[in-house]
Amino acid sequence: xxxxxxxxxxxxxxxxxxLLYNDEDLFTSQDGVGIYDGTQKSPAHQSGVVYATTxxxxxxxxxNELTCSFVLDLxxxxxxxxxxxxxxxxxxxxxxxxxxxxxxxxxxxxxVVGSNDDTVETGFESWECQVCAYRNxxxxxxxxxxxxxxxxxxxxxxxxxxxxxxxxxxxxxxxEITSLSSSLPSSATASAPxxxxxxxxxxxxxxxxxxxxxxxxxxxxMRSCExxxxxxxxxxxxxxxxxxAPASRPTSPDxxxxxxxxxxxxxxxxxxxxxxxxxxxxxxxxxxxxSLQGKAWEIKHPSGTPSNDTEFNRSxxxxxxxxxxxxxxxxxxxMFNAFQDLEALMVKAxxxxxxxxDLNERLTASSTITSTALDTSRDSPTSSVTxxxxxxxxxxxxxxxxxxxxxxxxxxxTNTPVTLDMMKDERKWFEELAKELAGVLQGQGQSMSxxxxxxxxxxxxxxxxIALDEAWxxxxxxxxxxxxxxxxxxxxxxxxxAYTTPPITKRRFKSGLAVLHTPPYSSAAFAARxxxxxxxxxxxxxxEIAEEESMTVGLAxxxxxxxxxxxxxxxxxxxxxxxxxxxxxGEIERVVGSGEQGLGEGMIVAGEVRWWxxxxxxxxxxxxxxxxxx
Amino acid sequence: xALSTHTTSTGYLLPSIHSAPPFFTQQxxxxxxxxxxxxxxxxxxxxxxxxxxxxxxVEDAETPGNDWDEVLRNERxxxxxxPTYLSYILDTMVKKxxxxxxxxxxxxxxxxxxxxxxxxxxxxxxxxxSTGQLNSILTFYDITDPPLESSLTGIPIPLLRKAIAIxxxxxxxxxxxxxxxxxxxxxxxxx
Numbered sequence: 001x002x003x004x005x006x007x008x009x010x011x012x013x014x015x016x017x018x019l020l021y022n023d024e025d026l027f028t029s030q031d032g033v034g035i036y037d038g039t040q041k042s043p044a045h046q047s048g049v050v051y052a053t054t055x056x057x058x059x060x061x062x063x064n065e066l067t068c069s070f071v072l073d074l075x076x077x078x079x080x081x082x083x084x085x086x087x088x089x090x091x092x093x094x095x096x097x098x099x100x101x102x103x104x105x106x107x108x109x110x111x112v113v114g115s116n117d118d119t120v121e122t123g124f125e126s127w128e129c130q131v132c133a134y135r136n137x138x139x140x141x142x143x144x145x146x147x148x149x150x151x152x153x154x155x156x157x158x159x160x161x162x163x164x165x166x167x168x169x170x171x172x173x174x175x176e177i178t179s180l181s182s183s184l185p186s187s188a189t190a191s192a193p194x195x196x197x198x199x200x201x202x203x204x205x206x207x208x209x210x211x212x213x214x215x216x217x218x219x220x221x222m223r224s225c226e227x228x229x230x231x232x233x234x235x236x237x238x239x240x241x242x243x244x245a246p247a248s249r250p251t252s253p254d255x256x257x258x259x260x261x262x263x264x265x266x267x268x269x270x271x272x273x274x275x276x277x278x279x280x281x282x283x284x285x286x287x288x289x290x291s292l293q294g295k296a297w298e299i300k301h302p303s304g305t306p307s308n309d310t311e312f313n314r315s316x317x318x319x320x321x322x323x324x325x326x327x328x329x330x331x332x333x334x335m336f337n338a339f340q341d342l343e344a345l346m347v348k349a350x351x352x353x354x355x356x357x358d359l360n361e362r363l364t365a366s367s368t369i370t371s372t373a374l375d376t377s378r379d380s381p382t383s384s385v386t387x388x389x390x391x392x393x394x395x396x397x398x399x400x401x402x403x404x405x406x407x408x409x410x411x412x413x414t415n416t417p418v419t420l421d422m423m424k425d426e427r428k429w430f431e432e433l434a435k436e437l438a439g440v441l442q443g444q445g446q447s448m449s450x451x452x453x454x455x456x457x458x459x460x461x462x463x464x465x466i467a468l469d470e471a472w473x474x475x476x477x478x479x480x481x482x483x484x485x486x487x488x489x490x491x492x493x494x495x496x497x498a499y500t501t502p503p504i505t506k507r508r509f510k511s512g513l514a515v516l517h518t519p520p521y522s523s524a525a526f527a528a529r530x531x532x533x534x535x536x537x538x539x540x541x542x543x544e545i546a547e548e549e550s551m552t553v554g555l556a557x558x559x560x561x562x563x564x565x566x567x568x569x570x571x572x573x574x575x576x577x578x579x580x581x582x583x584x585x586g587e588i589e590r591v592v593g594s595g596e597q598g599l600g601e602g603m604i605v606a607g608e609v610r611w612w613x614x615x616x617x618x619x620x621x622x623x624x625x626x627x628x629x630x
Numbered sequence: 631x632a633l634s635t636h637t638t639s640t641g642y643l644l645p646s647i648h649s650a651p652p653f654f655t656q657q658x659x660x661x662x663x664x665x666x667x668x669x670x671x672x673x674x675x676x677x678x679x680x681x682x683x684x685x686x687x688v689e690d691a692e693t694p695g696n697d698w699d700e701v702l703r704n705e706r707x708x709x710x711x712x713p714t715y716l717s718y719i720l721d722t723m724v725k726k727x728x729x730x731x732x733x734x735x736x737x738x739x740x741x742x743x744x745x746x747x748x749x750x751x752x753x754x755x756x757x758x759x760s761t762g763q764l765n766s767i768l769t770f771y772d773i774t775d776p777p778l779e780s781s782l783t784g785i786p787i788p789l790l791r792k793a794i795a796i797x798x799x800x801x802x803x804x805x806x807x808x809x810x811x812x813x814x815x816x817x818x819x820x821x
Binding site: 539561564567570571610612614617621623624 | 635642643644645646647648650651652653654655656657658659661662665666669672673676677680709712
């Protein structure tokens with residue numbers, strides 16, 4: 001029949017699945033279908049199974065599978081109609097067809113499978129892509145066979161490769177794409193790519209040259225673009241016809257010609273009917289419509305997902321299957337994404353750690369400068385104080401949060417304050433605290449001990465003794481927000497000598513003042529040093545001693561008091577002085593600086609106490625000997 | 631710092647400790663303080679013996695210009711003994727029975743016992759015997775101010791009284807009340 005031109009014979013004994021292209025999917029099938037060629041029954045195709053796929057429509061005859069089966073490309077279908085059955089007339093689906101060039105090969109039903117060994121268009125042999133050299137396998141649908149499976153570049157569709165210049169190949173590709181993506185009526189042209197335009201071998205002078213920069217169509221004899229001045233490409237032999245506007249539909253010679261209809265049908269109404277003698281028409285029709293809408297035979301972008309089949313999803317068993325498939329795919333996608341996130345996180349974690357460490361360092365570095373400004377009574381050099389934080393400059397909460405969170409992650413930061421939740425048990429916590437305190441103190445103590453060794457005669461601005469409250473305050477300031485209560489501080493102190501070199505111990509004075517000191521400042525050592533100093537230099541006041549030992553005057557007074565208690569020194573109260581003219585006790589008028597030592601019997605500061613080595617010890621009376629008067 | 635002794639203008643040799651300023655300060659350290667106080671007492675008593683001074687008052691430390699200046703002050707080192715310290719020293723002496731508050735019931739003046747009252751009693755009896763005034767009634771004035779210098783010259787009456795009381799215990803003296811004064815008679819007592 002004349003409509004046979006639209007269909008191709010297939011070997012129906014082969015299961016339909018094997019006949020499909022690689023990218024073709026089988027949607028549904030329906031038994032008990034008869035075919036009407038035009039308006040008349042096709043005698044050879046009255047009882048068979050119709051299969052609808054993404055690209056084609058199969059009819060496998062029941063009796064004569066081998067001979068009476070055919071396949072119809074859905075691209076030929078221009079329109080469909082549905083006729084629900086009435087009494088004895090069964091439901092029918094009418095397919096309006098056009099664009100007949102697919103039916104090459106034999107009209108009669110010869111048992112030729114895919115009778116297309118002479119053409120390249122159906123893609124039943126592998127072809128090598130010119131761009132990426134990928135060997136495209138056979139078995140793809142005609143549309144898919146037109147683009148390379150690896151790089152997506154459409155095939156230039158000539159068996160012999162034609163050397164195209166780069167811009168012209170772009171144009172040809174573009175033209176192919178535009179022609180292929182045209183709407184359905186012109187899909188006939190899409191199915192016959194090799195017939196239609198891009199014939200790069202044509203030798204003709206183009207009517208206009210498109211500028212590669214601004215796409216303006218220049219006169220063919222122009223050398224440079226009129227608008228933008230870019231040099232125009234040289235016109236070569238083989239330049240195809242240029243089109244700067246969206247492609248107008250290339251003329252398809254087939255649609256107008258060959259009106260081979262012999263059965264009286266007008267060129268327009270070439271149609272085929274499917275008669276559903278056993279029902280199932282509605283579902284089939286829905287699936288068919290979906291396939292037609294999907295237009296899988298047209299070139300789609302690789303990233304295109306079948307998103308427009310959602311409305312067909314819910315019909316029938318295939319719909320259920322599709323739903324299940326979709327949900328499974330969703331799950332897979334989600335899991336994949338989740339794992340990707342996890343892996344990205346793991347990569348970022350290292351970066352995070354490094355960043356936090358860097359931030360920590362910068363925090364401490366920025367605050368050491370200000371912390372020394374706060375220490376008015378300390379003279380330790382800046383370089384020795386490394387871990388104190390000044391609350392006025394940085395955000396102690398954030399710093400502490402960063403550090404505590406880092407330590408909870410298991411990262412040991414050298415400058416973090418130790419809190420209870422970081423440690424497992426309390427005793428270990430104390431020791432860790434002691435270590436930290438040692439670090440805080442040793443930052444000053446280090447320089448102190450170094451300086452102490454040379455203090456015997458020299459004056460170094462270090463100190464090896466510090467009041468307890470000062471130490472506690474400094475430590476808490478260094479910790480920022482995670483503070484240590486005094487009770488904990490006292491508990492930590494016994495562990496301190498284990499972690500400090502020289503060992504720092506606690507000492508309590510008579511007045512209740514408690515200090516931390518290094519061994520040079522222990523009672524005995526200090527007393528010995530002091531006596532040596534006094535015998536060497538002479539009597540000194542407390543302030544002079546304080547200056548000498550570079551400690552606060554109050555602390556020096558405490559130390560002197562403790563030494564005096566041991567009996568190593570004696571005091572000389574300035575209030576016992578006599579002044580010329582003023583002989584009441586303690587009334588000293590002139591006050592001078594206490595640093596002057598050369599004025600032995602001269603002026604002294606009122607109330608100032610001078611320290612002497614203990615003269616009374618072992619004193620032998622050398623005055624007037626007693627005698628007993630008669 | 632080398633300390634040196636010093637001889638006062640009256641011929642009394644001051645110990646070297648006297649030229650140490652800490653000597654004039656009351657030491658907080660008890661040990662040191664006891665040592666220093668001991669030295670002070672010895673110095674004071676020695677000086678009193680030398681100069682035959684019997685009384686020591688706190689005012690002597692407060693205002694200069696009395697007999698004790700040489701001891702309580704040291705102009706060379708610009709130090710003086712504070713009254714508080716002196717009062718402490720007096721208290722210590724009284725406790726040691728080296729002095730007695732005189733008049734009693736006050737703490738500002740003491741009578742120095744640079745010679746024990748017993749010694750005074752003996753000396754008194756000696757003197758009475760040596761001047762042949764035994765068994766004669768003597769007034770106090772006779773004893774404290776005899777025409778001849780004796781070691782009893784200038785002895786304060788309370789001390790004299792004490793000595794006489796001691797002698798009376800041993801029956802070597804006897805207080806006799808006479809008109810405007812008191813007299814005493816010495817006996818040779820057999821002990």
